[in-house]
Amino acid sequence: MLLNIKDLHVSIDGKEILRGLNLGVNEGEIHAIMGPNGTGKSTLAAAITGRDGYEITKGTIEYKGKIINDMEPDERANLGIFLSFQYPVEIPGVSMTNFIRTAVNSQREYRGEEPLTASAFLKKLDEKKKLVEIHSKLTNRSVNEGFSGGEKKKNEIFQMAMLEPNLAILDETDSGLDIDALKVVAKGVNALSSPENGFVIITHYQRLLDYIIPDFVHVIYDGRIVKSGGKGLALELEERGYDWIKEQFDN
Amino acid sequence: MDNEKNMNKVLDEVTSGEYKYGFFTDIETETAPKGLTEDTIRFISAKKNEPEWMLEYRLKAYKHWLKLEEPKWAHVKYPKINFEEIIFYAAPKKKKQLDSLDEVDPELLDTFNKLGISLDEQKMLAGVAVDAVIDSVSVKTTFQETLSKHGIIFCSISDAVQNHPDLVKKYLGSVVPHTDNYFAALNAAVFSDGSFCYIPKGVRCPIELSTYFRINAANTGQFERTLLIADDDSYVSYLEGCTAPQRDENQLHAAVVEIVALENAEVKYSTVQNWYPGNKEGKGGIYNFVTKRGACRGNSSKISWTQVETGSAVTWKYPSCLLLGDNSIGEFYSVAVTNNYQQADTGTKMIHIGKNTKSTIISKGISAGFSNNSYRGLVRVSKKAENSRNFSQCDSLLLGDKCGAHTFPYIKTANNSSIVEHEATTSKISEDQLFYCQQRGIDMEKAIGLIVNGYAKEVLNKLPMEFAVEAQKLLAITLEGSVG
Amino acid sequence: MLNKTENILQEHLLEYYKVNKNLLNESMLESVGNLRDEAFEYLKNNNLPTNKDEKWRSTNLEHLYSQTPGLDYKPTEYKKSLEEIFICEVHGFEAKRFSMLNGWYYSPENEKLKVFENGLIVGSIIEAQKQYPDLFNEHFNSVADYKTHGLTASNAALFKDGLFVYVPDNVVVEDTIQLIKMINKEDNMFINSRNLIILGKNSELSFLHCDDSINHSPSLLNTVTEFVVSENAHLRINKLQNLNDSTTLINSTFIKQHKNSSTKVNVITYNGGLIRNELFVDLVGEGADADLNGVYLMDKKQHIDNQVFVNHAVPNCTSSELFKGVLDDKASGVFNGYIFVARDAQHTMAFQQNNNILMSSDAKIDTQPFLEIYADDVKCSHGATVGQLDTEALFYMKQRGISHDDALLLLMFAFTAEVTSKINIEALRLSIEDMIKKRLRGELSICEKCVLHCSVPEYPMEFDIDMSKI
Numbered sequence A: 001m002l003l004n005i006k007d008l009h010v011s012i013d014g015k016e017i018l019r020g021l022n023l024g025v026n027e028g029e030i031h032a033i034m035g036p037n038g039t040g041k042s043t044l045a046a047a048i049t050g051r052d053g054y055e056i057t058k059g060t061i062e063y064k065g066k067i068i069n070d071m072e073p074d075e076r077a078n079l080g081i082f083l084s085f086q087y088p089v090e091i092p093g094v095s096m097t098n099f100i101r102t103a104v105n106s107q108r109e110y111r112g113e114e115p116l117t118a119s120a121f122l123k124k125l126d127e128k129k130k131l132v133e134i135h136s137k138l139t140n141r142s143v144n145e146g147f148s149g150g151e152k153k154k155n156e157i158f159q160m161a162m163l164e165p166n167l168a169i170l171d172e173t174d175s176g177l178d179i180d181a182l183k184v185v186a187k188g189v190n191a192l193s194s195p196e197n198g199f200v201i202i203t204h205y206q207r208l209l210d211y212i213i214p215d216f217v218h219v220i221y222d223g224r225i226v227k228s229g230g231k232g233l234a235l236e237l238e239e240r241g242y243d244w245i246k247e248q249f250d251n
Numbered sequence B: 001m002d003n004e005k006n007m008n009k010v011l012d013e014v015t016s017g018e019y020k021y022g023f024f025t026d027i028e029t030e031t032a033p034k035g036l037t038e039d040t041i042r043f044i045s046a047k048k049n050e051p052e053w054m055l056e057y058r059l060k061a062y063k064h065w066l067k068l069e070e071p072k073w074a075h076v077k078y079p080k081i082n083f084e085e086i087i088f089y090a091a092p093k094k095k096k097q098l099d100s101l102d103e104v105d106p107e108l109l110d111t112f113n114k115l116g117i118s119l120d121e122q123k124m125l126a127g128v129a130v131d132a133v134i135d136s137v138s139v140k141t142t143f144q145e146t147l148s149k150h151g152i153i154f155c156s157i158s159d160a161v162q163n164h165p166d167l168v169k170k171y172l173g174s175v176v177p178h179t180d181n182y183f184a185a186l187n188a189a190v191f192s193d194g195s196f197c198y199i200p201k202g203v204r205c206p207i208e209l210s211t212y213f214r215i216n217a218a219n220t221g222q223f224e225r226t227l228l229i230a231d232d233d234s235y236v237s238y239l240e241g242c243t244a245p246q247r248d249e250n251q252l253h254a255a256v257v258e259i260v261a262l263e264n265a266e267v268k269y270s271t272v273q274n275w276y277p278g279n280k281e282g283k284g285g286i287y288n289f290v291t292k293r294g295a296c297r298g299n300s301s302k303i304s305w306t307q308v309e310t311g312s313a314v315t316w317k318y319p320s321c322l323l324l325g326d327n328s329i330g331e332f333y334s335v336a337v338t339n340n341y342q343q344a345d346t347g348t349k350m351i352h353i354g355k356n357t358k359s360t361i362i363s364k365g366i367s368a369g370f371s372n373n374s375y376r377g378l379v380r381v382s383k384k385a386e387n388s389r390n391f392s393q394c395d396s397l398l399l400g401d402k403c404g405a406h407t408f409p410y411i412k413t414a415n416n417s418s419i420v421e422h423e424a425t426t427s428k429i430s431e432d433q434l435f436y437c438q439q440r441g442i443d444m445e446k447a448i449g450l451i452v453n454g455y456a457k458e459v460l461n462k463l464p465m466e467f468a469v470e471a472q473k474l475l476a477i478t479l480e481g482s483v484g
Numbered sequence C: 001m002l003n004k005t006e007n008i009l010q011e012h013l014l015e016y017y018k019v020n021k022n023l024l025n026e027s028m029l030e031s032v033g034n035l036r037d038e039a040f041e042y043l044k045n046n047n048l049p050t051n052k053d054e055k056w057r058s059t060n061l062e063h064l065y066s067q068t069p070g071l072d073y074k075p076t077e078y079k080k081s082l083e084e085i086f087i088c089e090v091h092g093f094e095a096k097r098f099s100m101l102n103g104w105y106y107s108p109e110n111e112k113l114k115v116f117e118n119g120l121i122v123g124s125i126i127e128a129q130k131q132y133p134d135l136f137n138e139h140f141n142s143v144a145d146y147k148t149h150g151l152t153a154s155n156a157a158l159f160k161d162g163l164f165v166y167v168p169d170n171v172v173v174e175d176t177i178q179l180i181k182m183i184n185k186e187d188n189m190f191i192n193s194r195n196l197i198i199l200g201k202n203s204e205l206s207f208l209h210c211d212d213s214i215n216h217s218p219s220l221l222n223t224v225t226e227f228v229v230s231e232n233a234h235l236r237i238n239k240l241q242n243l244n245d246s247t248t249l250i251n252s253t254f255i256k257q258h259k260n261s262s263t264k265v266n267v268i269t270y271n272g273g274l275i276r277n278e279l280f281v282d283l284v285g286e287g288a289d290a291d292l293n294g295v296y297l298m299d300k301k302q303h304i305d306n307q308v309f310v311n312h313a314v315p316n317c318t319s320s321e322l323f324k325g326v327l328d329d330k331a332s333g334v335f336n337g338y339i340f341v342a343r344d345a346q347h348t349m350a351f352q353q354n355n356n357i358l359m360s361s362d363a364k365i366d367t368q369p370f371l372e373i374y375a376d377d378v379k380c381s382h383g384a385t386v387g388q389l390d391t392e393a394l395f396y397m398k399q400r401g402i403s404h405d406d407a408l409l410l411l412m413f414a415f416t417a418e419v420t421s422k423i424n425i426e427a428l429r430l431s432i433e434d435m436i437k438k439r440l441r442g443e444l445s446i447c448e449k450c451v452l453h454c455s456v457p458e459y460p461m462e463f464d465i466d467m468s469k470i
Helices: A041-049 A072-078 A098-112 A120-130 A134-138 A148-165 A179-192 A231-240 A242-251 B003-013 B039-046 B054-065 B106-114 B144-149 B157-162 B165-171 B184-189 B431-439 B444-460 B465-479 C008-027 C030-047 C060-068 C123-131 C135-139 C148-158 C391-399 C406-419 C428-438
Strands: A003-012 A015-023 A030-034 A054-062 A082-086 A091-095 A167-171 A198-202 A216-222 A225-231 B030-033 B090-092 B129-132 B135-140 B154-157 B193-199 B206-212 B225-230 B237-241 B250-255 B254-263 B266-273 B285-298 B304-311 B314-316 B320-323 B329-338 B343-352 B356-366 B373-383 B389-399 B406-415 B419-428 C094-103 C104-106 C114-115 C121-124 C165-167 C176-183 C189-199 C202-213 C219-229 C234-242 C248-257 C262-271 C273-284 C289-298 C304-311 C318-327 C332-341 C349-358 C364-371 C377-387
Touching: A003 A041, A015 A030, A015 A041, A015 A054, A015 A198, A015 A225, A030 A041, A030 A231, A030 B266, A041 A054, A041 A072, A041 A082, A041 A167, A041 A198, A041 C008, A072 A082, A072 A098, A072 A231, A072 B431, A091 A098, A091 A120, A091 B431, A091 B444, A098 A120, A098 A134, A098 A148, A098 B165, A098 B444, A120 A134, A134 A242, A148 A179, A148 B406, A167 A179, A216 A242, A225 A231, A225 A242, A231 A242, A242 C234, B030 C364, B039 B054, B039 B184, B129 B154, B135 B237, B144 B154, B144 C165, B154 B157, B154 C289, B157 B165, B157 B193, B157 B225, B165 B193, B165 B225, B184 B254, B184 B285, B184 B373, B193 B237, B206 B356, B225 B237, B225 B266, B225 B444, B225 C060, B237 B465, B250 B389, B254 B266, B254 B304, B266 B285, B266 B465, B285 B304, B304 B314, B304 B343, B304 B444, B304 B465, B320 B329, B320 B356, B320 C391, B329 B343, B329 B373, B329 B444, B329 B465, B343 B356, B356 B406, B356 B444, B356 B465, B373 B389, B373 B419, B389 B406, B389 B444, B389 C364, B406 B419, B406 C289, B406 C377, B431 B444, B444 B465, B465 C176, C008 C060, C030 C148, C094 C121, C104 C123, C114 C123, C123 C135, C123 C189, C135 C189, C148 C219, C148 C248, C165 C202, C176 C189, C189 C202, C202 C219, C219 C234, C219 C262, C234 C248, C234 C273, C248 C262, C262 C273, C262 C428, C289 C304, C289 C332, C289 C406, C289 C428, C304 C318, C304 C349, C318 C332, C318 C364, C318 C406, C332 C349, C332 C377, C349 C364, C349 C406, C364 C377, C406 C428
Parallel strands: A030 A198, A030 A216, A082 A167, A167 A198, B129 B206, B193 B225, B206 B237, B225 B254, B237 B266, B250 B285, B254 B285, B266 B304, B285 B314, B285 B320, B304 B329, B314 B343, B320 B343, B329 B356, B343 B373, B356 B389, B373 B406, B389 B419, C094 C176, C165 C189, C176 C202, C189 C219, C202 C234, C219 C248, C234 C262, C248 C273, C262 C289, C273 C304, C289 C318, C304 C332, C318 C349, C332 C364, C349 C377
Antiparallel strands: A003 A015, A003 A054, A216 A225, B030 B090, B129 B135, B154 B193, B406 C364, B419 C377, C094 C104, C114 C121, C121 C165
16 A cells, blocks of 8 residues: 555644544555545645644554654655645745756655756756646746746646656645646646556545546545545535535534 | 756755865975064065065054054954964965966965866866965966956066056055054055956956965964956956865954956956864864955946855954945845854945945845854945935844844935935744755755755855855855754 | 043032932932942943944934033922923823923922822832832832943932832723923933833833923933833833923833733934933743834934834744934934844744935934844844935825925825824824924924924814825
């Protein structure tokens, strides 16, 4: 199994957000995590990627057979975990090209590979830029600085394409995107999708799932997964909202 | 794209956090006796075979220096300097006048090769002429012939005293008088060597000029003096680099740089300061007490200072511009990094006297370890400086909770048609930025290097390419080990 | 350094102390006497401030040092009611008014101290020593530092009277406490007065401090005020300064803030020969907040100097400074802001801003917004500008038919409004805005004959242009 989360409890500042979450993702699977706001979707993403301030009080996160609970974020990334951020941060003065090259070569170094030559890197850069239809001028700018909301999200997918992770977590990547940008995101995901790679797609709406067909849909509520199903569940949620889930659960 | 490649090269190359230039070269040295008296000054002057007027100038400065007290206002602490223990003159022994590179002591050539500065014109970076100063004397100035074709004089200041006395007499001490301050007075009395440069009317200097300073001998002070004159409608870009061996005791470096820009002339002066900063416990290192000032004498002249300060145990330095000519422009771009127990009090003075004068100050301070980093800057707009304009931005970045970052701007305005604006912020690297980098697989140390270089980019971009690369490397090296 | 023998004033003060020590300590507690001795020693060994002192570079007092002003040790006898000698400009707000005349607590009824139903105590600092020695000793000299400079030392050694206010725990004082300090003496005076204001836990106080002259004699006022702001107490201070052109005022205010307390200070300077406001705020309890603001409008040869020092000694405190000034004619101004963030004072937020407009080619300003920071998890920023009124806005208004003078006035008013809008007492705010308008029109300078304390506020000027839209 690629990702295996067992009985995960996560607290922020002593407040418990995840309360015994279980989730298994096999290679080649696409999982969608849905649920109302404030139920722990983004906390899950932060816990898997090792963000500071998210304390695992109980349970395990196992990735490629290794428990990664205490691993540094960069090591997790080097093992192939990628997070598409809900709010990508701006890093003034650091050009996109330099940033992504540093990231690519850090990961290669971790795997014991030679750094990419400048020409190989540029070739790959061009290739992936085309894939996500990202404008050349964006890669010359500072990381996320002066990017529009849509550009930021496309940039996340572009980085995913460059880094070729095994497990990609998309945290609300679809929020605030117009239909064209949404298609670009989907194209990026579908291009990376392979029997070796898994996806966790966190979303509030099922809109994105029209373009990326999930194998499983989970509903998170009150820090746990309370309902799982196939693609149909997403459609049902779209139609009926979340209230019936809440009612079911609260009772 | 080139810049990108360089940047990547830099980041790839950064591997070790130690001071790379701390070696000592065993060369035969001739020194003056320890301590400072009138005899010391006569000794120096005699060694250099100076004319009487030069000796008189030195003695006048010495007498004035005796009356002064060491300045105490800077935000730095260091034990009182014992001038009795300093050797004021040290020079690699040489037997005769050097005519070609073959005659330079091979040990010396090797020293500069190790520092990455080749004095062999064939091997050096194309487009950069170097004046190499070791301890108290200039050992070699390259590309003199090429330059002389354009009428440019680029030589050691000792040579200039001998060969261009009129220019030296006219301009030496005209921007930084010997009465200016304690260390300037000391320098005027004992300066041993340095670079001299004169760009004639209408000439754009085709290559970068640079001086490379190296302190080698123990217990010596280095007091070099640089004088740069840009005549009407001329242009020059000048670079300065410096290193010193790793020693347990502190060494004093009290230099003076004077720049004169005449009508419509432009001077760009860049410094990558990498004196030995002392060890991790704060032992040793250079006291860098330097007076740098440029006078925009001519209308529409421009002087631009760019400095990357990573070395020295204590820095006390304010490269300044006197904007005398109408429409003249002064600029100051600075990145100052302090780590371990380093202390820096650095900034600038922009003195607006002419009409429509403009100045820009961009200062980026980065403190780490137990260091203290202060920006101190004066913007003065005199009553007659109509329609003048200044913009200052002074940011500080703190890495760690044991260091200090301070901002001391002084703004004095006596003209109501001028506009002066100053902004400053103090912050640390955001957790969000670090996490973002880490999530992409970049480790903490690299991430900090990346973010800091990004933070300083506005200033680094002002450096000539060759030095920008060097500077970026230095930033990353200086900060290595600063993350606990 | 100024030779001590050349400083006649200092000699005069030292001599006066030696001769009148017993008289000065009459009806004062021992603690005061001890402080005086210490301060006297300090003054013997340290000069009164001169331009050689870093913090006094741009404010020159040396013209005062050749004088021997009066230092009377007995209050002036007056029987008149406060209203007969002074009419306050500010109307329509509830205030309890107390006054000091020529440096002495002044009450025609000879009531030296008043205790209100809720336990609030207001009165003369001399009387407070008699009636509440413990309370006085607990707080007196706990905030101020007489070693700040020669004038704070001279205050400690020589002060005679001042205001004492005590707000007990949990008491919210509804009405503003207004202190009116008047100078009405023909001789050249040197007045050292000392105020002590104590806010108990969870208490609230609004304090209005007016410095006014009602004649034209030169005097040197040297005031030290200590504020103790206990846990969760909330203090508002409004200072109005309207002195004649020959008066020198050195106003040193020391504030100590404990946990979760807040202080809002507005210093409004309309007029005065030479005014130096020193504001020292010590944030010693977590969660404390200081909001410090000032407006100064100087002309002729007046000089204003605002020194604001905020010490973030502990984590999680916030402070903000906004000082704005308009300088006309040959007026000169100084702003020196100093934010100090101590090691480990994490999560500090500190802001500092000083904006100046020079109206004439002879006006000048020195501004020094300093930051000294030893903690990394902080948000600190500062800014300073010197410039003119926005010429585009000026043109825009003129194009709409507003006269040049009105347009200038509007812009200046908008410039100062950023600070005055922070004044909480509406009547006071309106009145201050009104005074500022008058001041900007040049109507309010204290001139030869007219002692202008307009008894009726004029109708608010019609400012119906929304400045934010310009």
